[in-house]
Amino acid sequence: MQLTGSLFADMSAIYGNSLSTFPDFPAEIRAPHGTVSGVSGFQVHIGSEGVGTPGDFCDLLVAMNPAALKSNAKWCKPTAMILVDGDAFDEKGMEKAGFQTENPFTELRVEDRAIIVAPISTLTQESLKESGLDAKTVLKCKNMFTLGMACYIYSRPLEYIYQYLERKFSKKHPELIEPNKKVLNDGFNYAANIQAIPNTYTVAPVKNKKPGTYRNITGNQAVAWGLLAASEKSGLPLFCGSYPITPATAILEELAIHKSLGAKTLQAEDEIAGICTAIGASYAGNLAVTTTSGPGLSLKSEALGLAVMAELPLVVVDVQRGGPSTGLPTKTEQSDLNQALYGRNGECPMPVIAAHSPSNCFDAAYFAAKIALEHMTPVMLLSEGFLGNGSEPWRVPVMADYPEIKPPFVNGVLTDGEKFHPFERDAETLVRRWAIPGQKGFEHRVGGLEKTHAGVLSTDPVNHETMVRERAEKVARVARRIPELEILHGPASGKLLVVGWGGTYGHLLNAVEEAGDVVSFVHFDYINPLPSNTEKVFGGFEKILVCELNSGQFVAWLRASLPQFNYLQYNKVQGQPFLVSELVDAIRKEL
Amino acid sequence: MANLTFKDFKSDQEVRWCPGCGDHAVLAALQRALPKVSQALNYEKERYVVVSGIGCSSRLPYYMDTYGFHSIHGRATAISTGIKVANPWLTVWQACGDGDALAIGGNHFIHAIRRNIDINIILFNNQIYGLTKGQYSPTSKFGAITKTSPYGTVEHPFNPGSLVLGAKGTFFARSLDVELKLNEEIMTAAALHDGCSVMEMLTNCVIFNDGAHKSISDPEFRSDRTIVLRDGERMVFGKNNDRGLVYDGKKLRVVHIGEGGYGLEDVLVHDSHNDNIGLHMALAEMKGPDYPVALGVIRDVRDITYDDGVRDQVKEVMAKSKIHNVDELLHSGSTWEVK
Numbered sequence: 062m063q064l065t066g067s068l069f070a071d072m073s074a075i076y077g078n079s080l081s082t083f084p085d086f087p088a089e090i091r092a093p094h095g096t097v098s099g100v101s102g103f104q105v106h107i108g109s110e111g112v113g114t115p116g117d118f119c120d121l122l123v124a125m126n127p128a129a130l131k132s133n134a135k136w137c138k139p140t141a142m143i144l145v146d147g148d149a150f151d152e153k154g155m156e157k158a159g160f161q162t163e164n165p166f167t168e169l170r171v172e173d174r175a176i177i178v179a180p181i182s183t184l185t186q187e188s189l190k191e192s193g194l195d196a197k198t199v200l201k202c203k204n205m206f207t208l209g210m211a212c213y214i215y216s217r218p219l220e221y222i223y224q225y226l227e228r229k230f231s232k233k234h235p236e237l238i239e240p241n242k243k244v245l246n247d248g249f250n251y252a253a254n255i256q257a258i259p260n261t262y263t264v265a266p267v268k269n270k271k272p273g274t275y276r277n278i279t280g281n282q283a284v285a286w287g288l289l290a291a292s293e294k295s296g297l298p299l300f301c302g303s304y305p306i307t308p309a310t311a312i313l314e315e316l317a318i319h320k321s322l323g324a325k326t327l328q329a330e331d332e333i334a335g336i337c338t339a340i341g342a343s344y345a346g347n348l349a350v351t352t353t354s355g356p357g358l359s360l361k362s363e364a365l366g367l368a369v370m371a372e373l374p375l376v377v378v379d380v381q382r383g384g385p386s387t388g389l390p391t392k393t394e395q396s397d398l399n400q401a402l403y404g405r406n407g408e409c410p411m412p413v414i415a416a417h418s419p420s421n422c423f424d425a426a427y428f429a430a431k432i433a434l435e436h437m438t439p440v441m442l443l444s445e446g447f448l449g450n451g452s453e454p455w456r457v458p459v460m461a462d463y464p465e466i467k468p469p470f471v472n473g474v475l476t477d478g479e480k481f482h483p484f485e486r487d488a489e490t491l492v493r494r495w496a497i498p499g500q501k502g503f504e505h506r507v508g509g510l511e512k513t514h515a516g517v518l519s520t521d522p523v524n525h526e527t528m529v530r531e532r533a534e535k536v537a538r539v540a541r542r543i544p545e546l547e548i549l550h551g552p553a554s555g556k557l558l559v560v561g562w563g564g565t566y567g568h569l570l571n572a573v574e575e576a577g578d579v580v581s582f583v584h585f586d587y588i589n590p591l592p593s594n595t596e597k598v599f600g601g602f603e604k605i606l607v608c609e610l611n612s613g614q615f616v617a618w619l620r621a622s623l624p625q626f627n628y629l630q631y632n633k634v635q636g637q638p639f640l641v642s643e644l645v646d647a648i649r650k651e652l
Numbered sequence: 653m654a655n656l657t658f659k660d661f662k663s664d665q666e667v668r669w670c671p672g673c674g675d676h677a678v679l680a681a682l683q684r685a686l687p688k689v690s691q692a693l694n695y696e697k698e699r700y701v702v703v704s705g706i707g708c709s710s711r712l713p714y715y716m717d718t719y720g721f722h723s724i725h726g727r728a729t730a731i732s733t734g735i736k737v738a739n740p741w742l743t744v745w746q747a748c749g750d751g752d753a754l755a756i757g758g759n760h761f762i763h764a765i766r767r768n769i770d771i772n773i774i775l776f777n778n779q780i781y782g783l784t785k786g787q788y789s790p791t792s793k794f795g796a797i798t799k800t801s802p803y804g805t806v807e808h809p810f811n812p813g814s815l816v817l818g819a820k821g822t823f824f825a826r827s828l829d830v831e832l833k834l835n836e837e838i839m840t841a842a843a844l845h846d847g848c849s850v851m852e853m854l855t856n857c858v859i860f861n862d863g864a865h866k867s868i869s870d871p872e873f874r875s876d877r878t879i880v881l882r883d884g885e886r887m888v889f890g891k892n893n894d895r896g897l898v899y900d901g902k903k904l905r906v907v908h909i910g911e912g913g914y915g916l917e918d919v920l921v922h923d924s925h926n927d928n929i930g931l932h933m934a935l936a937e938m939k940g941p942d943y944p945v946a947l948g949v950i951r952d953v954r955d956i957t958y959d960d961g962v963r964d965q966v967k968e969v970m971a972k973s974k975i976h977n978v979d980e981l982l983h984s985g986s987t988w989e990v991k
Contacts, residue, residue, distance in 0.1 A: 075988045274988070275989070276986060276988075289981065321975050323966060333730065338734035339734060342738035344731070346738065346739060349734070367724050457983065498701050499698055505719065
């Protein structure tokens with residue numbers, strides 16, 4: 062189903078639709094088949110205008126078995142079409158899904174929707190009767206039959222999928238190309254012939270789309286590419302030390318592919334080794350990165366402190382998932398913000414940045430790396446499972462348009478008798494200089510112990526306080542280099558300001574548009590430090606409503622940072638994105 | 653040609669180990685070995701990076717006038733790995749203790765050995781946690797009485813040699829802190845070895861575990877209870893060089909040369925470069941009272957190193973790939989044009 066969904070999405074993207082996807086799958090690789098907890102779903106939202114979210118409710122639900130119907134029927138619009146594989150709705154299938162009656166549609170109260178029960182398994186077997194393929198392989202092709210039907214319903218040409226099948230199977234399994242094409246085609250024709258499809262849709266390409274080259278991209282892929290871009294721009298090789306963890310692993314996998322751009326990836330023995338090898342690589346002069354999710358970030362805490370203390374550049378990517386502990390590994394949440402902001406011993410601040418859409422992950426990663434390298438600090442980049450796995454069309458940028466990245470390298474040679482002082486700071490930014498090992502005369506020691514500006518160990522009380530303050534002030538002054546907060550919707554002052562951060566951007570934007578012109582909206586990409594005009598923007602509003610997928614971590618940060626304002630909050634902690642409709646309700650309540 | 657002396661490697665920092673601590677001697681050996689290494693390999697001083705974890709011995713980078721990184725407990729090996737992979741041109745030395753490398757950092761330690769990354773690890777083994785003032789470590793003898801084992805430990809110690817060889821280590825050497833000349837020799841051999849080199853230094857903690865190695869280090873009977881292995885030399889030991897190691901088909905045996913039908917020609921000749929790990933393991937595991945403790949370079953074999961592997965793979969893929977910059981990457985695969 063994940064493949065069928067992503068093929069439909071890619072095809073729609075190439076066709077020119079705006080779209081957003083949301084894969085939602087169980088944590089188990091082969092979850093118990095036919096059970097409600099084992100349902101793997103893929104949500105695609107396509108449109109002719111800006112699509113900001115995977116959508117709340119659907120026009121077409123494809124359910125390959127009773128369990129899939131049961132877990133998703135509640136998301137059907139009153140006008141929705143429900144397409145099911147009738148072969149899967151046998152006694153056993155119904156029982157596994159826990160249906161009490163014989164009619165699943167009435168039991169779920171969706172009997173008034175347009176229901177198409179197609180014997181998809183049988184039809185696929187029939188279609189491939191003479192293919193010579195074994196029974197198991199034949200049954201695997203039923204998703205293609207379904208995709209063919211969906212293509213008919215949404216008036217999509219099949220050429221893109223033909224090309225995909227040719228690419229995918231040409232090397233290892235050329236014998237599978239024609240059977241899959243045939244099943245796809247038969248599914249399309251079946252849908253056209255049965256006369257049971259109440260309406261077909263034509264979703265026109267987005268008009269007045271900015272000219273350029275477009276592609277579909279997931280958030281995890283975009284993070285990887287953004288880091289590669291920063292590596293190229295800074296001239297520093299990319300090093301990624303990581304340990305596999307859901308839902309962040311795809312970043313490591315993606316970087317492992319791109320050795321041609323000089324990227325080195327090290328699959329470490331554990332999360333701690335992931336970050337520590339990255340810290341070592343940073344010390345040795347690479348653009349160093351470690352990628353993880355919440356539980357892994359917990360393990361990295363001590364080493365993060367070391368990177369803060371040694372004042373070394375490092376990008377830490379946390380693709381957040383439901384927590385605490387192992388929590389909901391494949392579900393999305395924004396609940397690692399406190400960990401990102403505070404999760405270290407001692408006074409240990411670091412910049413925290415959040416990506417707001419799958420394609421924005423590229424820019425977020427690029428600027429996280431830029432800040433890390435130019436300010437000699439670890440930077441936390443927060444993504445979310447929803448962004449990492451989700452995809453959207455993206456107009457590919459041109460690298461020449463991106464700003465330079467210039468780390469504060471030591472320059473030239475030291476005069477006779479002059480010693481390099483590793484922790485002397487730039488007067489404006491408070492950033493120290495970077496002497497990469499291998500340069501004559503700049504030999505120096507860094508580490509976790511408190512030191513003086515000269516790099517000498519010190520437990521002097523005043524020196525410690527000075528260094529604590531300077532490290533904090535260095536991070537605070539990053540605010541001078543980041544973009545100001547922009548009002549994305551509504552007036553610059555008024556009754557209600559809706560505030561969001563991270564992956565809720567699309568939902569919030571749609572919600573404020575629906576709620577009306579009087580509602581204003583800002584979205585934070587930069588969390589620590591906050592944009593320098595935040596106070597000014599907030600000052601223009603009677604009420605500030607902070608919406609986030611946790612119990613109120615960002616609102617707590619705002620309360621601590623700008624306590625003069627009165628904050629309202631709207632929270633959801635279900636491992637699922639917001640629904641636009643629930644946000645609209647929450648916003649209207651405050652009007 | 654690099655013309656460095658031990659003074660070039662001495663930093664201006666005051667050495668703060670306790671008087672009589674074994675670490676002083678290991679530091680001195682390193683400062684004497686590196687000029688020789690530099691001469692042999694034509695390395696300049698700026699090429700050295702000394703990394704450590706946490707513990708008494710981990711203070712060592714501050715006393716070396718080289719690039720240095722004093723990291724966190726147990727993680728030195730991971731930091732060293734990152735440095736070496738990021739820039740294989742650098743030559744990485746690591747100081748770590750028995751608690752540091754074998755307890756909290758045990759995972760990184762075995763994996764660095766498994767990967768055979770080209771770093772030089774000096775493992776200071778004083779069989780005690782010194783900096784936290786005297787708790788037992790993973791190498792403390794069974795039954796050791798310490799602050800956290802007032803009635804004696806009930807756990808078996810690691811033999812670092814078996815651990816290294818069990819992880820298919822390519823270089824393992826062992827020595828006593830006081831063996832200054834031997835230690836210089838070992839450190840030079842480790843530097844010349846391409847791969848992960850582990851040098852176990854049996855050090856004395858005068859405060860919390862004084863005399864831990866006395867049974868073998870005491871000059872009175874050191875030559876009777878230790879054997880210094882050197883390539884091409886027969887495995888002979890004892891005050892009068894009258895004892896030797898033979899292999900009787902099943903295991904190592906100590907024999908008196910000239911007795912029981914054993915002549916000098918029956919005594920084994922050391923070959924650290926022999927790929928067969930069995931004999932090296934047997935040598936590394938020898939202990940009193942039946943056997944002498946083996947000192948010197950026990951194993952030194954060649955194998956592919958991780959850092960070379962990473963570098964070569966990047967080169968290979970670069971040569972083959974059609975994508976050479978990020979703009980090309982952005983336009984690779986499925987894209988479409990909007991006009």
